Amino acid sequence: MKGLRKVLTPFAPDQSGASGVLYSMGALIVIIDAGGCTGNVCGFDEPRWHESRSAVFSAGLRDMDAILGRDELLASKIQSAVERIDTSFVAVIGTPVPATIGTDYKALKRLIESKVDIPVVPVVSNGMKLYNEGEKEAYKALIDEFATDTPANEIEQLVIGMTPLTYGKDYIDLTLDDIKNIRGAKTLIAASSSGIDACEYLGKDFEISSPVFKNNIPEGIKGKTLVCHDEVFGKTLRDAGVDCDIATFFKLHDCVKQEGDKKITQEDEFIELVRSGKYDTIAADICLKELVPDYEGNWVDLKCFAISGRT
Numbered sequence: 001m002k003g004l005r006k007v008l009t010p011f012a013p014d015q016s017g018a019s020g021v022l023y024s025m026g027a028l029i030v031i032i033d034a035g036g037c038t039g040n041v042c043g044f045d046e047p048r049w050h051e052s053r054s055a056v057f058s059a060g061l062r063d064m065d066a067i068l069g070r071d072e073l074l075a076s077k078i079q080s081a082v083e084r085i086d087t088s089f090v091a092v093i094g095t096p097v098p099a100t101i102g103t104d105y106k107a108l109k110r111l112i113e114s115k116v117d118i119p120v121v122p123v124v125s126n127g128m129k130l131y132n133e134g135e136k137e138a139y140k141a142l143i144d145e146f147a148t149d150t151p152a153n154e155i156e157q158l159v160i161g162m163t164p165l166t167y168g169k170d171y172i173d174l175t176l177d178d179i180k181n182i183r184g185a186k187t188l189i190a191a192s193s194s195g196i197d198a199c200e201y202l203g204k205d206f207e208i209s210s211p212v213f214k215n216n217i218p219e220g221i222k223g224k225t226l227v228c229h230d231e232v233f234g235k236t237l238r239d240a241g242v243d244c245d246i247a248t249f250f251k252l253h254d255c256v257k258q259e260g261d262k263k264i265t266q267e268d269e270f271i272e273l274v275r276s277g278k279y280d281t282i283a284a285d286i287c288l289k290e291l292v293p294d295y296e297g298n299w300v301d302l303k304c305f306a307i308s309g310r311t
Helices: 014-022 036-045 063-068 071-084 096-101 105-113 131-146 176-180 193-202 231-239 267-274 286-291
Strands: 027-031 055-058 089-093 120-123 155-160 185-190 225-228 244-248 281-284 298-301
Touching: 014 027, 014 036, 014 089, 014 120, 014 131, 027 036, 027 071, 036 055, 071 089, 071 105, 089 105, 089 131, 105 120, 120 131, 131 176, 131 193, 155 193, 185 193, 193 231, 225 231, 225 267, 231 244, 244 267, 267 286, 281 286, 286 298
Parallel strands: 027 055, 027 089, 089 120, 155 185, 225 244, 225 281, 281 298
Antiparallel strands: none
């Protein structure tokens, strides 16, 4: 059965990915929901939540608010919050609620900006896709709003896509100043799937590499290896000389994919790959080992917070 999960818990969805990109940028983040999606972000999908502060709010939509599309009420709530919180811009993040009622994000942006004196950045996520898609939409929205054609500062190198959901809480992604000056970067490095999407959206030449694994092959990897994580992890290890195939539950770009690589959507596909007998080593989050308890080869633990919630 397509998408059937018998062991793994749900992966972080797109609104969580969008929130993760915006979390440390000094924005007032409003998740357009009744409270549940925001609770998931703060309670499960944001590894920095208990250690650093960010202004993350739920729109607090009631049934009739959603049914009638009471955008004026939402705009008034945001206006009240902006008056109390020192923030550089407002970000509104979509969930299944606005997706269901067909919210017009451009109109919502204009409505909110008529009440506040700071930019409003809508992120078109719907809660039905995975976190990397939400990161992609957040990067696109930020670039559209803030990236200038004549940057004030020239940046030697900029790494895009080192978000906590991919790399863990100790890694901080781009700042708002980075976004503003992103077109002035001499070298762009895509460190994850969403980083590739952002670089492609910018239309500039870029490199694909994970700074964590460049010239730093994890201990224990030997022989033919299956790397199941973000696609850039696998590509970086392959570029470093590891004989590996990439399997990913997320996105697999044509600029990364080679023969033997596979985009997977369900547990059985991962199990089939491991049990094919081709691999001496599996490099993946340890939670995936529950799917193949009979695998006797090497297992190298590559944490992925979006999969397991392990910090």
